[in-house]
Amino acid sequence: MSKRLLVALMILALAGTLVAGCGGKKDAKPGEQKAAPKLTFRLAETHPPEHPTAQTDKEFAKLVSERSQGRIKIDVFAGAQLGEEKAAIEQVQLGAIEFTRVSSGPLAEFNKQLGVFSLPYIFNSDDHMWKYLNGPGGEKLLKGIESSKFIGLAYYTGGSRNFYAKKPITKLEDLKGMKIRVIQNKINMDMVQALGASATPMPWGEVFSGLQTGVIDAAENNWPSFLSSNHYQVAKYWISDAHQRVPEVLMMSKVAWDKLSDDDKKLIKQAAADSVKIQRELWAKSEKEAEAKVRAAGVTVVDVKDLKPWQDAVKPVIDKYGTEYKETLAEIAAAGK
Structure with missing residues (x-):
C-alpha cells in the first residue's frame, strides 16, 4: 500500500470518528430537545395514612404522576415519618424534603399575616372562608411565604x-x-x-x-x-x-421548585389546584362519619x-x-x- 493511500484512509477513518462523536440520532431534526429528566420527590405528612388530608396527598401525587406520564413521582410519607410539623417545615425550607402539608398556623412565622386565622369567629361559614382563600387576599398570603423559600401550592380545609x-x-x-x-x-x-x-x-x-x-x-x-x-x-x-x-397549606420547597422547567411548574401547580376539590369532599365525608360515630358512642x-x-x-x-x-x-x- 502506497504511503499516499495510507494517509487517505486514515483521514477517512478520522472523519467517521468525528461524525459519530457528534452525538444524536442520524435523523435528528434541528432543534430537537432531549427528553425531560425523571424526578422523584418526597412529601411529608404528619397525619396518619387514613386521614382525609393524607389521602389527598396521595391523590395529588397520583395526578402529578399521571399527567407527567410517570416521569414525576411523589412519595407520600404519612404519620410524621419524616418528622413532626416543625421539623418538616425546616427541611422543606432547606430543600431536604420537596413537599409538605402543614397547618397555616406555624407558617405565620414566615408570613405574619397568616396568623390572622387564629383569631376567633372571623369567618361566618365555610363558604365565607373559601371565598376569601380563593380570592386575591388568600393568594397574597400564599405568595408571602415565597421569600422564606416556600412555594404555596394550595389551601386545604382543616374544618372548624x-x-x-x-x-x-x-x-x-x-x-x-x-x-x-x-x-x-x-x-x-x-x-x-x-x-x-x-x-x-x-x-x-x-x-x-x-x-x-x-x-x-x-x-x-x-x-x-x-x-x-x-x-x-x-x-x-x-x-x-x-x-x-384554620386552613392548611400544601407547599413545595423553593429550592426544588426553581430547578423545575416552566412546564413542570405548571403541571404541579394545576395538580395541586385540582386536588383541593378532592380534599374538601374527603373532609366533608370524614366529618359526617366522625360525628355519627361519636353520637353513637x-x-x-x-x-x-x-x-x-x-x-x-x-x-x-x-x-x-x-x-x-x-x-x-x-x-x-x-x-x-
Whole structure:
C-alpha cells in the first residue's frame, strides 16, 4: 500500500470518528430537545395514612404522576415519618424534603399575616372562608411565604374547631371556670380567657390523659381529630361554635421548585389546584362519619344558634390583635358580604 493511500484512509477513518462523536440520532431534526429528566420527590405528612388530608396527598401525587406520564413521582410519607410539623417545615425550607402539608398556623412565622386565622369567629361559614382563600387576599398570603423559600401550592380545609368537655356545655356561660387545653399560642390563650375559662397549654399527645385524670376539663378541635384521638371516650359533651377555621397549606420547597422547567411548574401547580376539590369532599365525608360515630358512642352534641354573645365576648381579643391584621381582616370581612 502506497504511503499516499495510507494517509487517505486514515483521514477517512478520522472523519467517521468525528461524525459519530457528534452525538444524536442520524435523523435528528434541528432543534430537537432531549427528553425531560425523571424526578422523584418526597412529601411529608404528619397525619396518619387514613386521614382525609393524607389521602389527598396521595391523590395529588397520583395526578402529578399521571399527567407527567410517570416521569414525576411523589412519595407520600404519612404519620410524621419524616418528622413532626416543625421539623418538616425546616427541611422543606432547606430543600431536604420537596413537599409538605402543614397547618397555616406555624407558617405565620414566615408570613405574619397568616396568623390572622387564629383569631376567633372571623369567618361566618365555610363558604365565607373559601371565598376569601380563593380570592386575591388568600393568594397574597400564599405568595408571602415565597421569600422564606416556600412555594404555596394550595389551601386545604382543616374544618372548624369546636369545644368539647367532660361537663355539659350548652351555652357560653357553661365554659366559665373550665380548664381548657389550648395550643401554646397567645391568641388561643387570650380567646379562652375571654370566654371565661382558664387556658391550659398542653401538648396534643397529653390531652387524653389530661381529660381522663381531670388535669383539664375540656379541649377543642375538629370532628375527625376528636374521633381519631379517642377524646370522645372521656369528653362526652360537644358544642359546635366554630370559633376558628384554620386552613392548611400544601407547599413545595423553593429550592426544588426553581430547578423545575416552566412546564413542570405548571403541571404541579394545576395538580395541586385540582386536588383541593378532592380534599374538601374527603373532609366533608370524614366529618359526617366522625360525628355519627361519636353520637353513637353517647356524646351529646349542641349547635350554637346565636353566635353574637360569643363574638361579643372575644371582641377584646380582636381589638388587641386586630391592628396587626387590619388590612387582611378588612379583606376577609369583604369576602363575607
